Amino acid sequence: MMLMIDRRLFGEIDWVLLALILLQSLVGVFFIYSSTHFLPGAYYVRQLVWIGISLAVLFLVLAIDYKFFVALSGYFYGLVVIMLVALLVFARIVAGTKSWFTMGLMQAQPSEVAKIVLILVFARLFAEYKRGYLTTSHTLFALGVAGVPLLLIVLQPDLGTAMTFLAIIGGAFLLAGLRKKAIVLLLLAALALGVGGWTVALKDYQKKRVTTLINPAGDPRGSGYQVIQSKIAIGSGGFTGKGFRKGTQSQLRFLPARHTDFIFSVIGEETGFLGVFIVIALYFVLLARMFLSVGKARDRAGVYIIFTATLLIAFQFLVNILMIIGLFPVVGITLPFLSYGGSSLLTTYVACGLVLNVKMRRFANV
Amino acid sequence: MSRERIYEDLTLVQRRANVVFWIFAGLLLLTLSYYWKVQILEHKKYLGMAEANRIRMRELAAPRGLILDRAGGKLADNRASFKVSLNRENVKNESVSYPAICRLLGIDEPTLRNRIALHKDLPSHEPVVIADGLTPEDVAPIESRRLELPELVVESEPQRYYPGGGLAAHVVGYVQELTAEEIRARPDRKVRGGEMLGRTGVERQYDDILRGQDGIAYDVVDSLGRFQGEQSRQYPLKGRDITLTIDPALQAEAVKSLEGREGVIVALDAETGGVLALASYPTFDPNRFITRFTPAEWSQLTTDPLSPLENRAIRGLYAPGSIFKLVMSLGGLDGGFVTPETTVFCSGATEIYGSVRHCWFAPGHGAMDLAAAIRNSCNIYFYSLGRRMGIEPIAAAARRLGLGRRTGIDLVGEKEGLVPDTEWKSKTFHAPWFPGETISVAIGQGQLQVTPIQIAAMTALIARRGRPVQPHLLGGRDEPKTPDAPSPVYALTSFESVIEGMWRSVNEGGTGAQARVEGFEACGKTGSTQTISREAAERLALAGHPVKTHSWFSGFAPRVGPKIVVTVLVEFGGGGGATSGPIAGRLFEIYKKELESR
Numbered sequence: 025m026m027l028m029i030d031r032r033l034f035g036e037i038d039w040v041l042l043a044l045i046l047l048q049s050l051v052g053v054f055f056i057y058s059s060t061h062f063l064p065g066a067y068y069v070r071q072l073v074w075i076g077i078s079l080a081v082l083f084l085v086l087a088i089d090y091k092f093f094v095a096l097s098g099y100f101y102g103l104v105v106i107m108l109v110a111l112l113v114f115a116r117i118v119a120g121t122k123s124w125f126t127m128g129l130m131q132a133q134p135s136e137v138a139k140i141v142l143i144l145v146f147a148r149l150f151a152e153y154k155r156g157y158l159t160t161s162h163t164l165f166a167l168g169v170a171g172v173p174l175l176l177i178v179l180q181p182d183l184g185t186a187m188t189f190l191a192i193i194g195g196a197f198l199l200a201g202l203r204k205k206a207i208v209l210l211l212l213a214a215l216a217l218g219v220g221g222w223t224v225a226l227k228d229y230q231k232k233r234v235t236t237l238i239n240p241a242g243d244p245r246g247s248g249y250q251v252i253q254s255k256i257a258i259g260s261g262g263f264t265g266k267g268f269r270k271g272t273q274s275q276l277r278f279l280p281a282r283h284t285d286f287i288f289s290v291i292g293e294e295t296g297f298l299g300v301f302i303v304i305a306l307y308f309v310l311l312a313r314m315f316l317s318v319g320k321a322r323d324r325a326g327v328y329i330i331f332t333a334t335l336l337i338a339f340q341f342l343v344n345i346l347m348i349i350g351l352f353p354v355v356g357i358t359l360p361f362l363s364y365g366g367s368s369l370l371t372t373y374v375a376c377g378l379v380l381n382v383k384m385r386r387f388a389n390v
Numbered sequence: 391m392s393r394e395r396i397y398e399d400l401t402l403v404q405r406r407a408n409v410v411f412w413i414f415a416g417l418l419l420l421t422l423s424y425y426w427k428v429q430i431l432e433h434k435k436y437l438g439m440a441e442a443n444r445i446r447m448r449e450l451a452a453p454r455g456l457i458l459d460r461a462g463g464k465l466a467d468n469r470a471s472f473k474v475s476l477n478r479e480n481v482k483n484e485s486v487s488y489p490a491i492c493r494l495l496g497i498d499e500p501t502l503r504n505r506i507a508l509h510k511d512l513p514s515h516e517p518v519v520i521a522d523g524l525t526p527e528d529v530a531p532i533e534s535r536r537l538e539l540p541e542l543v544v545e546s547e548p549q550r551y552y553p554g555g556g557l558a559a560h561v562v563g564y565v566q567e568l569t570a571e572e573i574r575a576r577p578d579r580k581v582r583g584g585e586m587l588g589r590t591g592v593e594r595q596y597d598d599i600l601r602g603q604d605g606i607a608y609d610v611v612d613s614l615g616r617f618q619g620e621q622s623r624q625y626p627l628k629g630r631d632i633t634l635t636i637d638p639a640l641q642a643e644a645v646k647s648l649e650g651r652e653g654v655i656v657a658l659d660a661e662t663g664g665v666l667a668l669a670s671y672p673t674f675d676p677n678r679f680i681t682r683f684t685p686a687e688w689s690q691l692t693t694d695p696l697s698p699l700e701n702r703a704i705r706g707l708y709a710p711g712s713i714f715k716l717v718m719s720l721g722g723l724d725g726g727f728v729t730p731e732t733t734v735f736c737s738g739a740t741e742i743y744g745s746v747r748h749c750w751f752a753p754g755h756g757a758m759d760l761a762a763a764i765r766n767s768c769n770i771y772f773y774s775l776g777r778r779m780g781i782e783p784i785a786a787a788a789r790r791l792g793l794g795r796r797t798g799i800d801l802v803g804e805k806e807g808l809v810p811d812t813e814w815k816s817k818t819f820h821a822p823w824f825p826g827e828t829i830s831v832a833i834g835q836g837q838l839q840v841t842p843i844q845i846a847a848m849t850a851l852i853a854r855r856g857r858p859v860q861p862h863l864l865g866g867r868d869e870p871k872t873p874d875a876p877s878p879v880y881a882l883t884s885f886e887s888v889i890e891g892m893w894r895s896v897n898e899g900g901t902g903a904q905a906r907v908e909g910f911e912a913c914g915k916t917g918s919t920q921t922i923s924r925e926a927a928e929r930l931a932l933a934g935h936p937v938k939t940h941s942w943f944s945g946f947a948p949r950v951g952p953k954i955v956v957t958v959l960v961e962f963g964g965g966g967g968a969t970s971g972p973i974a975g976r977l978f979e980i981y982k983k984e985l986e987s988r
């Protein structure tokens with residue numbers, strides 16, 4: 025099964041998509057530079073290194089038939105659950121949550137790995153499912169499989185990743201086909217879970233983030249501060265922006281998490297609506313090309329991989345650009361390709377790698 | 391792998407995937423439209439908020455206008471001084487930062503905390519001035535610790551400086567920092583930290599002119615309020631310079647003459663009413679108000695029984711004594727109670743309304759006409775005139791000559807004095823006027839109260855033969871012109887008679903003889919006012935504790951075409967002729983030389 029890439033397969037790689045991915049990543053590097061050039065640490069160089077590493081991993085993913093990953097997904101699943109449990113038990117607390125393993129200079133985030141594993145597990149779970157609609161037992165089984173890592177991630181707590189999980193689960197269910205009754209039931213369950221979670225599980229700072237969404241001015245110094253400053257940055261950018269490295273909100277550090285979660289605010293401030301439009305358009309073309317690849321998949325597992333992997337990126341993208349303009353609670357979701365950070369970049373590239381992998385091997389058994 | 395699995399039917403899932411994609415696309419479009427709303431439609435609002443974030447306005451002190459004497463000498467100057475302010479926003483830990491600041495500035499911590507508490511109502515980004523009047527050497531150690539103490543701001547700003555110290559303190563006045571109460575009392579007004587306000591004297595009177603207009607610097611700050619550079623600035627406009635009528639030589643002499651005494655000297659330009667010299671003693675150093683007092687210094691200054699802060703020229707109330715005989719003469723001549731030829735015999739004492747009244751010259755002056763009575767300042771003559779006139783004509787004459795009301799000099803706080811009459815007596819004491827009181831008033835005693843500036847203005851009016859002038863300090867091109875009076879207050883002949891007596895007093899061995907200046911034709915009148923009753927004074931003198939009288943001299947020179955009026959009052963100075971006369975003489979002398987050298 026395991027095939028090294030041969031010439032013919034090499035020619036089947038969607039180079040346009042790969043170019044779009046790299047282009048978007050380089051846009052990110054520019055604005056990481058703009059928002060950190062006055063800080064020590066050369067963040068943009070580190071990001072370039074991460075892009076290189078991620079690209080290498082992407083090609084590694086391409087080299088191996090996705091069916092192999094799907095076949096091994098059960099083992100991956102077991103491993104990632106063990107990692108998540110270990111994390112809760114051992115990992116040192118970083119930034120108030122337990123989501124980081126420290127491994128020398130490199131830091132691995134098991135919940136990022138879990139996203140990829142979930143994509144593969146679901147591909148396997150639904151690959152053999154050829155009915156038009158999901159049955160109750162199958163739904164519950166899939167929920168159970170996804171629920172274990174989800175619960176472990178909620179316990180960290182990493183609300184952003186948990187939400188991304190929910191998006192992947194929901195997307196997979198939609199694809200498999202949900203009856204109206206099931207949709208209503210799931211929504212009711214989600215509502216019950218939401219209300220229950222709000223009163224029992226959510227920490228105060230998380231609740232505050234939700235209430236702040238409704239009234240950011242209610243807490244301008246606390247959690248509302250980020251959203252207010254971000255909105256000021258974006259709004260003050262106007263149509264053409266203040267110019268590269270000339271955004272006052274970012275350069276004078278009024279904007280929080282400039283190079284990570286709020287990188288798009290920097291783009292909005294320094295390049296204005298024009299820049300926002302271009303980056304969103306670029307994103308749209310990229311995601312459209314990925315989504316519409318479902319037609320190129322040779323089997324059901326491939327469809328699920330392309331769809332959920334693309335949804336993973338699309339969901340994070342949408343939530344991030346809604347979050348920084350105050351339309352969604354600040355949940356710590358990065359902007360794929362653009363935000364600084366190796367872990368999320370690597371996850372994104374692996375997801376893209378899976379999509380390219382499926383697309384590349386659309387002709388069966390060649 | 392079988393062929394059927396290669397060609398399995400995926401259209402259903404692919405169609406569902408497409409539906410999800412287009413839902414996503416729709417959401418993206420909605421999101422983009424919201425970005426349009428924020429970035430294009432609400433751009434102005436957010437740009438304003440971004441500017442408010444990064445721009446902090448800083449007031450730039452305008453240098454006050456200078457105050458110059460008539461020769462262009464600086465009575466109030468500005469010099470560069472450094473001030474250290476505390477930016478409370480940047481204080482991380484008071485218990486570390488405050489002791490460090492105190493060590494650097496050499497102050498104790500309670501003082502520092504008091505200063506900060508004083509300004510607790512100011513917004514926290516407004517710096518509080520904690521030390522000023524510093525030299526470059528003082529601030530060097532602070533500058534070198536800038537990084538350790540980012541909460542300290544060192545700025546250079548113009549500071550008021552009075553080169554003459556106490557020389558013209560009561561004329562120039564002083565400036566002082568606005569107090570917390572004053573800042574609170576005027577919430578409409580933007581107050582700069584450490585802003586100075588003219589408190590007394592010319593500094594207060596012409597504060598609006600001298601103040602100038604503060605500038606604004608628009609500083610760029612980062613999210614921690616740290617200074618990042620200056621965006622632009624509106625430069626401060628320096629206040630206008632003011633030239634006073636003060637003559638530096640006369641002022642210096644006046645202050646010198648009063649040294650070690652309590653008293654007042656006022657010299658007016660007889661032609662314009664401009665104040666050539668105004669000295670009130672004891673005096674104070676106005677520079678001390680700028681560099682802030684210690685509480686001990688302040689209480690010493692305010693509780694000093696000699697009240698050095700009081701401007702006695704406009705606020706000191708004294709009995710005019712024999713100076714009032716000029717009022718009696720003019721009023722008497724006008725009302726026909728006396729003529730220049732009216733003669734009275736002085737035997738040294740006389741009995742009026744059943745009590746014996748003495749002349750100051752016990753042997754008696756003998757028979758005298760009006761001019762001789764003024765020359766000798768004979769009490770008997772004026773007792774007699776007072777009895778004939780009665781209080782109402784006397785009070786009317788006093789008011790006509792400017793007593794009992796402010797002269798209107800351009801200084802704040804001038805007092806009115808008091809001209810008593812029957813109406814005043816019944817209003818104040820609900821008692822009738824007794825004729826005996828008239829006799830006291832006739833020689834300038836009793837309830838009469840005048841300020842030295844009133845006496846100077848009255849003397850100028852006499853010198854100008856009934857045409858008043860407005861005493862004023864503002865000189866140079868802003869100097870107010872006294873409009874020419876259409877007709878004199880009294881008949882010219884009356885003035886000539888009185889002036890004849892004043893001339894004789896100085897030039898023919900009268901009481902004012904010591905004010906005589908060869909070739910300057912000075913005319914004057916002396917006064918020695920009792921501060922306690924004559925009987926009590928005599929008793930104390932017998933017991934070996936002589937109580938001296940206040941010593942007056944008021945006169946002008948030359949007799950024809952008068953140029954200068956000088957009024958001298960020395961508290962407890964003894965006889966007017968002996969103490970105040972020579973002082974006036976020296977001032978006449980100096981001014982005569984000045985006039986000759988012009």
